Amino acid sequence: MRTLTKHTKGALLCVLLCAIGGVLFTGMSPQAKEQTQFIVGFDAEFPPYGYMDESGEYVGFDLSLAEEVCRRNDWTLVKRPIAWDSKDSELKSGSISCLWNGFTMNGREKDYTWSTPYVDNSQVVVIRKDSGIKKLSDLKNKILVVQSDSSALSALTGEDATEDNKKLADSLKELQQVGDYNSALMNLESGMVDAVAMDYGVAAYQLEGKEDTFILLDERLSTEKYGIGFKLGNTKLRDQVQTSLLEMLYDGTFERIAKEWKLDSSTCLSFDDKTYADGKPVPAIDTDSLSKATEKQDASSDAVKVKKKAQKMSIREITRQLSSGMLATLAIFFLTLLFSMPLGLLLTAIRMSRFKPLQWIAKIYISIMRGTPLMLQLLVVFFAPYYVLDVKTPYSYRFMAVIIGFSLNYAAYFAEIYRSGFQGIPIGQREAAAIMGYSRLQTFFHILFPQMVQRVMPPVTNEIITLVKDTSLAFALSYAEMFTMAKQIAAAQTSLTALFVAGVFYYLFNFIVAYGMEMIEKRLDYYR
Amino acid sequence: MNILEMKHIKKSFSDKAVLQDIDLCVSTGEVVSILGPSGSGKSTLLRCATFLERADSGEISYLGENVVRNDSSGNALYPKRKDLQKAQSNFGLVFQDFNLFPHYTVMKNITHAPIAIQKRAKEEVFQEARQLLAKVGLTDKEDAYPCELSGGQQQRVAIARALALQPKILYFDEPTSALDPEITAEILRVLKQLAAEKMTMVIVTHEIDFARMVSDRVVFMDNGYVVEDGEPEDVIDNPKNERTKAFLKKLHV
Numbered sequence: 001m002r003t004l005t006k007h008t009k010g011a012l013l014c015v016l017l018c019a020i021g022g023v024l025f026t027g028m029s030p031q032a033k034e035q036t037q038f039i040v041g042f043d044a045e046f047p048p049y050g051y052m053d054e055s056g057e058y059v060g061f062d063l064s065l066a067e068e069v070c071r072r073n074d075w076t077l078v079k080r081p082i083a084w085d086s087k088d089s090e091l092k093s094g095s096i097s098c099l100w101n102g103f104t105m106n107g108r109e110k111d112y113t114w115s116t117p118y119v120d121n122s123q124v125v126v127i128r129k130d131s132g133i134k135k136l137s138d139l140k141n142k143i144l145v146v147q148s149d150s151s152a153l154s155a156l157t158g159e160d161a162t163e164d165n166k167k168l169a170d171s172l173k174e175l176q177q178v179g180d181y182n183s184a185l186m187n188l189e190s191g192m193v194d195a196v197a198m199d200y201g202v203a204a205y206q207l208e209g210k211e212d213t214f215i216l217l218d219e220r221l222s223t224e225k226y227g228i229g230f231k232l233g234n235t236k237l238r239d240q241v242q243t244s245l246l247e248m249l250y251d252g253t254f255e256r257i258a259k260e261w262k263l264d265s266s267t268c269l270s271f272d273d274k275t276y277a278d279g280k281p282v283p284a285i286d287t288d289s290l291s292k293a294t295e296k297q298d299a300s301s302d303a304v305k306v307k308k309k310a311q312k313m314s315i316r317e318i319t320r321q322l323s324s325g326m327l328a329t330l331a332i333f334f335l336t337l338l339f340s341m342p343l344g345l346l347l348t349a350i351r352m353s354r355f356k357p358l359q360w361i362a363k364i365y366i367s368i369m370r371g372t373p374l375m376l377q378l379l380v381v382f383f384a385p386y387y388v389l390d391v392k393t394p395y396s397y398r399f400m401a402v403i404i405g406f407s408l409n410y411a412a413y414f415a416e417i418y419r420s421g422f423q424g425i426p427i428g429q430r431e432a433a434a435i436m437g438y439s440r441l442q443t444f445f446h447i448l449f450p451q452m453v454q455r456v457m458p459p460v461t462n463e464i465i466t467l468v469k470d471t472s473l474a475f476a477l478s479y480a481e482m483f484t485m486a487k488q489i490a491a492a493q494t495s496l497t498a499l500f501v502a503g504v505f506y507y508l509f510n511f512i513v514a515y516g517m518e519m520i521e522k523r524l525d526y527y528r
Numbered sequence: 529m530n531i532l533e534m535k536h537i538k539k540s541f542s543d544k545a546v547l548q549d550i551d552l553c554v555s556t557g558e559v560v561s562i563l564g565p566s567g568s569g570k571s572t573l574l575r576c577a578t579f580l581e582r583a584d585s586g587e588i589s590y591l592g593e594n595v596v597r598n599d600s601s602g603n604a605l606y607p608k609r610k611d612l613q614k615a616q617s618n619f620g621l622v623f624q625d626f627n628l629f630p631h632y633t634v635m636k637n638i639t640h641a642p643i644a645i646q647k648r649a650k651e652e653v654f655q656e657a658r659q660l661l662a663k664v665g666l667t668d669k670e671d672a673y674p675c676e677l678s679g680g681q682q683q684r685v686a687i688a689r690a691l692a693l694q695p696k697i698l699y700f701d702e703p704t705s706a707l708d709p710e711i712t713a714e715i716l717r718v719l720k721q722l723a724a725e726k727m728t729m730v731i732v733t734h735e736i737d738f739a740r741m742v743s744d745r746v747v748f749m750d751n752g753y754v755v756e757d758g759e760p761e762d763v764i765d766n767p768k769n770e771r772t773k774a775f776l777k778k779l780h781v
Contacts, residue, residue, distance in 0.1 A: 428627035431580055435621045436641040436693060437613060446644065450631045527630045528675040 036075045040066045041096030044081035045180045045491035048205040048261050049102035052488040054313045056321040061201075061261035062100045065118075068253055069244040081488070082478045084149065086379070090478075091231050093386035095395065098237070099229040102199060104151035105277060106224040107160045113232050114277045115242050117225035118254075118269040123155045124203050125217040126196045128188060133195065136164075136219045140171040142194035145184045148177040152197035155222040165221055181206060182491045189213060197221055201263060206494055225268060227277070238276075239283050245269060246285045252293030262306060318489060318498050325482030326505060332402055332471045332481060333509075337464065339407035344414025351419055362415070369412030375476045378405035382477050402474045406467075413463055421456035422448060454524045461517040468510050529592065530555050531618070531697045531728050536598075537576055537586035539569075546572045547583070548752040554697065557726040559719075561739035561760075564749035565775055570732045573749070574701050577730070578621050579612055590618045591696065620690030624702040626682045628674040634661070634685050635670045638692045646693065653692070660688040664718050680711035687718055698722070700731040704738060716741060736779055740764055748772045 042050035042062065050060035058079045070077040082090050090096045091112075102121065105114055125144075127133045133142070146152040155161055156169040169175055176193060178184045185206055187193045198206075200220075207214050230238045248254040249269050258264040275281055313321070351362035369377070382401035385391040393401075425448055433443040472483035486502035532554040539547040546569045554560050562570045575581035577588065583604045588596040595615040599605040606612065628637050638657040642648045661667050664684035674682055683703060690698055700719075704712040712735070719742045722729065733739055739746055739760060746763040748756040750771040756763050767773045 426625075426627070428623055428625060429629065432621075432623065432627035432629070434580070435578060435616060435619075436689075437617055437645045438641065439613075442645065446640065447629055454631070527673045 036073075037078050037097075038066070038070050038073070038075040039078040039080050039095070039097045040100045041080050041082045041087060041090055041098065042101035043084045044488040045182065046101055046202065047492055048201060048263070050079075050081075051492040052321075052485070053492060054311045054317060054321075056324075061257065061263055062102065064257045064260065065245070065248075065254070066100055068248055068257065069241055072244045072247065073240060080478070081480065081484075083476055086383075086476070086478070089379075089383050089386075091229070093383065094231075094392050095398075097230070098241070102201060102226050103229050104154075104199075104224050105227040105229075106151065106222070107154050107158050108229070109277045111232070112229035113234050113238050114230070115228040115238060115245065116269065116273040116276060116282060117227050118245065118267060119201065119226035119263065120223065120266050120268040121151075121226050122200045122223045123152045123197055123221035124200050125219070125221065126185070126188065126198065126203055126207065126214050127194065127217060128191070129213060129215050131194060133217070136168055136217065136221070137171075139168060139195055141173045143174045143176060143192075144172050145176045145178055145187060145193045145196045147181060147184065147198065148179060151199060151224055152221065153177065155224070156197070162222070168221075180487065180491055182487075182494060185214070185494065186496070201266060204262070210494075235280065242276075243283055243285055246271065246282075247290055250285060250287060250292060251290045255293065260306060312495075313489070313493060313497075315497060315501060318501050321489060322482055322485055322498065322501060322505070325480055325485035328474075328479065328481040329468075329471045329483075329505075329509075331399075332406060332474055332479075333468060335403045336406040336410055336467060336471075339403065340410035341414055343407060343411035344418055347411055347415035348418040348422065351415060352422065366412045366415060369409050370416075374405070374409050374470060375473050377409055378402065378473065378476045381405040381408070398477055398479055402477055402479050405477075406470070406474075410463070410467060414460070417456050417459045417463065418452060420459070421452035424455050425451050454527075457517065457521045457524060461514065461521070464513055464517065465510050468513060469506060530589075531591060532577060532730070533587070533589040533592075534573075534577060535587040537573070537583045537588070539572055539576060539581065539583050546752055547576065550586075550749075550752070550754055552577075552747065552754070554728060554730055557728055558745060559723045559727075559729045559743045560731070560745045560747060561743040562730065562732045562747045562749060563734065563736065563739055563763075563775075566734070567751075568749040569752045570749045571701055574621075574699055574730070574732050578619060578699055579606075579616060580621075582606060590615050617693070618695060619697045619699060620693055620695035621699045621701065622683070622686050622690050622703050625706050626674070626679075626686045628682055628686055628689070630674050633671050633673055634666065634677070637674070637685060638689045641689075642692050657688070657692055660691050663721065664688050665714075678711070679707045680714045683707065683715055684718060687715075687722075691722075697728040697730065700729065700733070702732055702734070704733065704735060712738065736764060736776065748775075750775070 040063065042058075042060070044050055044052055044058060046060075048060055049062045050058060053059045058081065063079055066079075067077055069075075080096055082096065087099055091099060099112070102119070104121070105117060125136065125139070133139065146156065156165050156175065161169070176187075178187070181196070181198055181202055184193075184196045184198070188196050203216060207216070228238075228241060245254065246269075248257075249271070254267070254269060255264060258267045273282060347362055347366065350358050351366065353359055378401065381404050382393075382398065385393050385397070429447055429451070430443060433447045438447065471481055474481045475484040475487070478484070482505060483502055486498040489498035490496060530553045532552065534550060534552045537547050537550040537552075538545070550569075550573060552573065562573065564570045572581060576583045583596065585598055585602050585604045586596070587594065587598065593615075595612070596604050596606055607615075629640075632640060635654075635657060638660065639653045642653040643650055658667070658670075661670065664687055666681060666684055666688070669677060669681065669685070674685065677685065704715050707715070716738060719729070719731070723742055731739070731743065743760055746756075746758065746760045747754055748763055748767070748769070748771075755769045756767060756772050763772065764776065767776060
């Protein structure tokens with residue numbers, strides 16, 4: 001940095017600060033609130049109910065239904081992909097209006113305020129065609145995979161599981177849990193596991209075009225129904241959505257959308273359901289203003305454009321779609337560095353202060369930040385305002401929470417790196433400065449700090465490279481950085497290509513980072 | 529006038545008494561060498577004189593002005609940091625391992641403190657620094673970094689750096705013991721020149737010949753006491769104390 005004059009340094013700093021200010025400002029600016037927002041929370045790796053198509057749009061049967069409901073109520077639809085594990089926190093904190101995503105009611109009747117069931121979905125078992133497994137009992141001593149926290153899992157081991165299913169689960173060699181169906185099926189294809197249990201609708205989507213590899217067992221683990229889950233007690237919104245759905249059923253729109261997604265054989269929305277799961281009556285619809293679906297409309301439904309499974313994307317298309325995620329990844333990376341590096345220095349100063357209580361505060365902070373998973377810290381930062389302070393956070397807080405969580409965590413690591421850098425400087429440097437009349441502060445800024453910087457370059461490089469890869473942890477807060485998007489695309493495409501592209505990006509990014517750091521290190525290497 | 533006056537200095541490191549009732553006065557223009565075997569306390573004495581180490585009890589004055597004195601219970605009482613820093617501006621210290629600032633060039637090592645700390649005029653400081661570099665024979669090394677210099681060259685830069693702060697008295701802590709014997713001559717030449725210019729100096733060393741050649745007075749320390757104090761010829765060639773005799777004999781063999 002020797003060649004930079006003081007002025008250019010100052011100018012650079014200004015530009016950087018303005019950029020950050022800009023990012024934060026646009027992030028915080030209130031969204032236009034002319035229309036009521038209807039925010040659908042869904043798992044974007046769950047085709048055909050909700051997933052990312054080849055143009056980068058979130059689509060699916062449930063999202064099409066939600067779109068139509070919003071159109072009829074003059075609401076603005078917000079499609080919000082969430083980390084499935086956080087669904088309850090998201091719903092309770094009000095950051096989503098409902099869970100609408102092939103969401104199984106069975107076993108969860110009392111946890112949510114439900115619509116009436118609209119899809120009858122059975123739990124089926126997928127096997128390799130050549131496996132020789134013919135019926136459920138053949139799964140004895142085999143490895144079965146389910147998605148964690150899924151209906152298939154509760155059908156096998158949940159409180160309401162049937163005796164037959166419990167026996168089946170006990171007879172298995174192993175019941176494995178995975179995060180998404182895509183990796184479950186890859187495990188199956190490669191022979192690492194013997195069978196995968198999943199929802200019928202999902203299986204139908206996943207197996208399309210792979211009929212030579214996979215087949216379904218005729219026997220089913222259970223039958224179950226999908227509903228729309230609202231926050232407990234939110235009956236008003238539930239009734240509004242329910243009414244619109246029934247109107248759609250009445251005028252044939254529901255049927256049309258189901259056909260588009262090839263789910264018409266498994267829908268079960270019906271006027272016969274007069275009460276909800278919680279016993280409350282279903283409101284009647286005003287049929288006068290609607291035209292009943294006619295035979296004629298039914299006949300013309302052959303013309304319905306059936307939605308195809310997401311088309312195979314070329315690597316180029318995948319890259320283009322991932323690019324917005326890359327930007328998000330870069331933003332997390334640079335903002336984290338910008339905040340965590342100075343924060344780390346402050347922490348080092350506290351850690352090395354001669355005032356014992358301060359020292360301890362820093363020690364405990366560092367110990368906690370290094371001793372607990374970053375993912376957990378991110379969840380705490382994001383949900384603490386709601387659960388601890390009862391404050392509803394705006395959507396833009398999601399990104400801020402990512403940056404705050406990462407910065408707090410990385411500051412702890414940087415602080416320890418800086419400390420080792422300072423401690424490696426011979427005591428003679430401090431003594432010489434003291435004799436020459438440097439004050440403590442002058443000694444720090446003129447003598448110690450520049451030497452520390454040179455000393456810590458190798459471990460800092462290491463830490464920065466780790467950060468590049470750690471950015472993917474932002475998925476815990478459903479922030480759509482590149483790796484989250486890659487997983488979504490991989491799920492929709494039922495192929496690993498998107499993950500591979502993401503890997504290449506991480507590698508290239510790190511290659512550039514490592515090269516840049518090497519250059520800086522060389523620059524600083526004018527003395528020893 | 530006495531530039532430095534130390535009286536009844538005592539210092540222990542966890543029960544081990546390193547300085548036991550030491551008196552040391554240095555007057556203007558004097559060159560004093562402090563000799564003694566390792567562990568005799570000579571470096572600790574220098575560190576107490578420069579406030580790098582705090583004496584347990586005793587008095588220290590610079591230019592007749594008391595800096596450290598005993599309180600009523602006989603413990604050394606140190607002034608506030610600011611007053612200590614003011615007293616520190618009277619002296620310079622040249623370390624055994626130089627302690628040059630590795631990230632500064634030779635020129636910046638010498639000029640940084642006078643400009644940034646003493647707030648003196650840049651041109652004046654630079655001009656003086658060049659004269660000092662000429663004096664220690666390193667005119668062509670202005671832009672070199674310490675790591676590019678030999679040990680002897682680094683030590684000469686360290687001397688120039690100390691001199692640039694215009695001290696009244698200059699301390700040397702074993703200035704040649706990290707250097708090859710042939711390089712010692714370089715340092716000796718610089719010290720002799722400074723002595724000729726009537727620079728007041730205190731040199732802690734265990735090199736007898738070095739002490740004899742440069743100093744007006746030799747102080748011999750052993751086990752935390754000053755056991756002999758006088759002209760180099762008397763202390764080195766006609767020692768009266770048994771410890772001095774034994775030490776010198778060992779070296780002469």
